[in-house]
Amino acid sequence: MKKRFNRRDFLKLTIAGLTATTLPGCSKNADWQDLFRRRFQELTPDEIKGFLERLEERYSKQYGVKIHIKATPPVEGVVFGYALDLSRCIGCRRCVYACVRENNPSRDIEIQWIRVLRLKKGEFDLEKAEHYYSPELVPEDEYFYMPVQCQQCENPPCVKVCPVKATWKEPDGIVVIDYNWCIGCRTCMAACPYRARKFNWNDPVIPKEELNPETHYLGNRPRMKGVVEKCTFCIQRTREGRYPACVEVCPVGARKFGNLLDPESEIRYVLENFRVYRLKEDLKTEPKFFYFFSIGWG
Amino acid sequence: MKRILMEITDFFSGMLKVMFKGSRWFYLWMCLLTLIVLAGLAAYTLQMKQGLEITNMREQVSWGFYISNFTFLVGVAAAAVLLIIPAYIYHFKAIKKIVVFGELLAITAVLMAMLFVLVDIGRPERLWHILPLLGSPNLPRSILAWDFIVLNGYLLLNIFAVLYIGCNQYYGKEPDRKIIVPLVMVSIPWAVAVHTVTAFVYNGMGARAFWNASILAPRFLASAFSSGPALMLLIFQVLRRVMRFEIQDGAIFKIAEIIAYAMGINLFLMLAEIYKEYYTAAQHLTPMKYLYFGLDGHKRLVPWIWTSLFLNTIGFFIFLIPRIRKNFITLNAGCIMIFIGVWIEKGMGLILPGFIPDALGEIYEYMPSVYEITISLGILAFGGILYTLFIRTAIAIDTGRLRHKEAPPIVPEEEDTPLAANIMTRDVISVTPDTPVEEIGSTLVKHRISGVPVVDEKNRVIGVVSESDIIFREVYEEPDLLERVANIILPEQYRVQKKKGSYAIDIMTSPPVTARENTPLRELVQVITEKKIKRIIIVNEKEEPVGIVSRIDLVKAIEKISY
Numbered sequence: 020m021k022k023r024f025n026r027r028d029f030l031k032l033t034i035a036g037l038t039a040t041t042l043p044g045c046s047k048n049a050d051w052q053d054l055f056r057r058r059f060q061e062l063t064p065d066e067i068k069g070f071l072e073r074l075e076e077r078y079s080k081q082y083g084v085k086i087h088i089k090a091t092p093p094v095e096g097v098v099f100g101y102a103l104d105l106s107r108c109i110g111c112r113r114c115v116y117a118c119v120r121e122n123n124p125s126r127d128i129e130i131q132w133i134r135v136l137r138l139k140k141g142e143f144d145l146e147k148a149e150h151y152y153s154p155e156l157v158p159e160d161e162y163f164y165m166p167v168q169c170q171q172c173e174n175p176p177c178v179k180v181c182p183v184k185a186t187w188k189e190p191d192g193i194v195v196i197d198y199n200w201c202i203g204c205r206t207c208m209a210a211c212p213y214r215a216r217k218f219n220w221n222d223p224v225i226p227k228e229e230l231n232p233e234t235h236y237l238g239n240r241p242r243m244k245g246v247v248e249k250c251t252f253c254i255q256r257t258r259e260g261r262y263p264a265c266v267e268v269c270p271v272g273a274r275k276f277g278n279l280l281d282p283e284s285e286i287r288y289v290l291e292n293f294r295v296y297r298l299k300e301d302l303k304t305e306p307k308f309f310y311f312f313s314i315g316w317g
Numbered sequence: 318m319k320r321i322l323m324e325i326t327d328f329f330s331g332m333l334k335v336m337f338k339g340s341r342w343f344y345l346w347m348c349l350l351t352l353i354v355l356a357g358l359a360a361y362t363l364q365m366k367q368g369l370e371i372t373n374m375r376e377q378v379s380w381g382f383y384i385s386n387f388t389f390l391v392g393v394a395a396a397a398v399l400l401i402i403p404a405y406i407y408h409f410k411a412i413k414k415i416v417v418f419g420e421l422l423a424i425t426a427v428l429m430a431m432l433f434v435l436v437d438i439g440r441p442e443r444l445w446h447i448l449p450l451l452g453s454p455n456l457p458r459s460i461l462a463w464d465f466i467v468l469n470g471y472l473l474l475n476i477f478a479v480l481y482i483g484c485n486q487y488y489g490k491e492p493d494r495k496i497i498v499p500l501v502m503v504s505i506p507w508a509v510a511v512h513t514v515t516a517f518v519y520n521g522m523g524a525r526a527f528w529n530a531s532i533l534a535p536r537f538l539a540s541a542f543s544s545g546p547a548l549m550l551l552i553f554q555v556l557r558r559v560m561r562f563e564i565q566d567g568a569i570f571k572i573a574e575i576i577a578y579a580m581g582i583n584l585f586l587m588l589a590e591i592y593k594e595y596y597t598a599a600q601h602l603t604p605m606k607y608l609y610f611g612l613d614g615h616k617r618l619v620p621w622i623w624t625s626l627f628l629n630t631i632g633f634f635i636f637l638i639p640r641i642r643k644n645f646i647t648l649n650a651g652c653i654m655i656f657i658g659v660w661i662e663k664g665m666g667l668i669l670p671g672f673i674p675d676a677l678g679e680i681y682e683y684m685p686s687v688y689e690i691t692i693s694l695g696i697l698a699f700g701g702i703l704y705t706l707f708i709r710t711a712i713a714i715d716t717g718r719l720r721h722k723e724a725p726p727i728v729p730e731e732e733d734t735p736l737a738a739n740i741m742t743r744d745v746i747s748v749t750p751d752t753p754v755e756e757i758g759s760t761l762v763k764h765r766i767s768g769v770p771v772v773d774e775k776n777r778v779i780g781v782v783s784e785s786d787i788i789f790r791e792v793y794e795e796p797d798l799l800e801r802v803a804n805i806i807l808p809e810q811y812r813v814q815k816k817k818g819s820y821a822i823d824i825m826t827s828p829p830v831t832a833r834e835n836t837p838l839r840e841l842v843q844v845i846t847e848k849k850i851k852r853i854i855i856v857n858e859k860e861e862p863v864g865i866v867s868r869i870d871l872v873k874a875i876e877k878i879s880y
């Protein structure tokens with residue numbers, strides 16, 4: 020193992036050094052080094068620190084706002100799970116907008132990590148779902164709503180197909196992407212059965228005043244053109260004991276979240292007291308995102 | 318060291334000279350391609366600046382025209398090398414050149430395929446992340462990472478083979494068979510692997526019902542084995558005009574026959590797929606419905622796939638029926654049809670239904686944007702330029718125009734070594750297919766010859782009857798499967814009536830081994846020894862027999878030049 024790293028380091032340093040010296044304006048040196056750094060998972064804590072500082076500086080300059088990037092590691096003994104009460108969801112899309120405010124996706128060629136589908140009562144056919152419903156008032160009598168976002172699969176096909184290991188499952192079950200390592204091949208988008216992954220088709224546009232400056236390296240830090248992103252269960256919040264933004268904002272309390280390993284958690288309560296199902300179980304992706312119905316139509 | 322450098326510069330300056338010296342047509346062709354490449358480059362610059370937003374791909378359909386072309390070109394690359402198999406089995410005379418041209422085409426196609434990936438990815442400057450040692454290829458799990466390795470390996474293998482053959486010729490040496498044969502032997506299964514692994518990239522995705530059918534990889538091979546050779550046939554005919562490239566019509570027709578079988582298998586597999594989806598009529602059916610008939614009024618792909626189906630079917634019949642495939646007009650029309658048919662089928666007809674409807678049931682109709690088309694044309698034109706230059710270099714090396722100054726001069730075959738025309742026995746006695754065997758026997762005896770060519774009504778050679786064929790008939794009657802089947806299923810009046818083995822056509826060896834008048838002695842000897850035959854029929858451009866070279870003629874000729 021050690022030997023391999025040495026050789027890699029050497030190669031990369033050579034390339035980085037060559038490029039840096041041949042390039043005018045050596046102030047960019049650090050940027051170039053970052054271009055030829057190793058994968059995030061292979062960095063030492065010290066390297067991560069230096070790297071994050073440089074990133075912060077760059078982002079702050081770019082957006083004119085002081086941006087804070089952390090890399091809070093997973094908490095031991097925690098695996099996150101999510102449950103969504105379909106009988107309560109009213110299809111108001113507040114979760115969608117709260118997610119956008121929290122997670123800094125591009126507003127031009129809009130990226131939204133949550134999609135709310137409208138389905139006719141008495142049917143459960145995704146092909147007949149309406150993605151772009153916009154009535155005056157929700158809920159509508161003849162419909163029910165099903166929000167879909169990254170299901171944080173235990174057995175994620177997106178991770179399996181990525182050719183460069185730019186995406187992986189963290190110990191707390193969250194599937195993350197290193198936006199600085201992703202080559203933008205979009206194979207993961209083809210592999211995801213839940214259309215959870217989004218691509219930055221252009222330079223992301225985020226109005227300065229809407230930027231959320233509290234970010235996580237693997238989560239909501241601003242992304243760049245040409246990389247893939249998706250829901251991370253608000254990694255920047257949940258690793259610090261807070262709820263994801265969508266859970267917090269839901270006006271009817273349809274969204275439940277917690278530690279699957281903690282018998283006292285909300286999510287365990289749902290799993291033990293309601294009948295739950297997961298989307299496309301037949302694909303054996305084992306989502307950690309459960310749907311349930313707590314009440315009748317009412 | 319200095320010497321090597323000098324040799325290399327010498328070679329390249331020579332190469333540049335032969336590469337860019339040509340007729341007005343050549344310059345016109347190159348200018349046209351260059352213009353298209355420039356347009357593609359301009360569009361790509363824009364794409365680099367603005368991102369992939371200038372394409373029509375979106376979240377719902379996240380792969381489009383680029384990846385479609387990538388898939389198709391991998392097929393072409395694979396098939397170009399696979400063509401070596403029939404060339405070898407059927408002893409095509411031009412096999413050496415078929416190997417070189419096939420491998421050059423494979424190189425070009427792989428390069429184009431890689432360019433299509435390059436323009437498709439969002440961060441091309443990070444492509445090195447996929448390299449072993451330097452980056453972090455996700456092996457063994459990611460098929461795309463495998464594909465990258467397999468494709469590059471294939472590229473290197475072919476480059477090496479071509480360079481090896483080329484360098485040897487350049488220095489006037491015979492390439493060592495001990496190196497060439499294993500190279501070719503590796504590159505053939507590798508070609509299959511390249512295409513299979515590419516199919517597996519799509520095939521392994523449970524999220525995409527349309528791709529998740531085990532028939533995908535076999536179908537990839539079948540369709541590649543029809544479109545690749547179709548392209549090669551067109552190229553061969555052009556080359557035959559512009560250079561000394563003696564691929565015989567017989568070889569061309571043989572390849573055409575292979576295309577018919579491959580296309581037949583492809584169509585059969587397609588029908589099997591359609592049956593399974595339609596009879597089951599489960600959720601998996603939706604993408605196929607979209608493809609062939611449209612969904613809820615969304616039917617942009619429908620005219621495409623029916624065009625493809627139409628072209629493939631017509632092409633299949635053209636190549637299936639001997640009389641039609643042996644006519645160069647219909648043959649070439651068929652080649653173009655199959656090429657376009659498979660391009661649609663293995664391109665957009667394969668990639669898009671994977672995404673329509675998308676994983677959440679939405680239908681987003683995709684057609685490439687002007688920019689996508691421009692960039693793609695740019696890449697194809699670049700391939701065209703590359704292949705033209707490759708071929709020109711190969712021809713120059715072959716004819717000795719590009720040659721090391723100390724290399725032994727090419728044996729000027731036209732002058733020194735005798736040609737077939739100089740040594741053959743003229744006055745050919747030929748028989749027709751319906752000549753009775755007894756009559757042939759007495760002809761042989763009367764003229765003291767050991768074999769006669771069999772000609773058809775237009776005096777074209779279609780076979781040879783030799784003494785051994787006549788002797789053989791007595792002990793072993795070759796079973797003719799088709800005839801037997803016909804006799805079983807056809808009504809009586811259509812059955813094959815004649816007594817078996819009584820006429821020339823029943824016992825002749827066909828296709829005959831023939832050669833043109835300008836074939837050099839060396840090649841004649843090679844053919845006769847390799848195929849263990851006794852004589853070669855010499856034909857003119859109309860395939861009419863003009864002479865026979867038998868073993869004794871060769872012996873006489875060799876004796877003469879050893880003085």
Ligand code: SF4
Pocket residue numbers: 168169170171172175176177178194210211212213214215216249304
């Ligand atoms: S839902 Fe999609 S993106 Fe999320 S982990 Fe599963 S496969 Fe990956």
Ligand code: SF4
Pocket residue numbers: 180181182183184185186196200201202203204205206207208246247
């Ligand atoms: S788009 Fe990025 S994360 Fe997705 S498969 Fe490609 S490199 Fe991996």
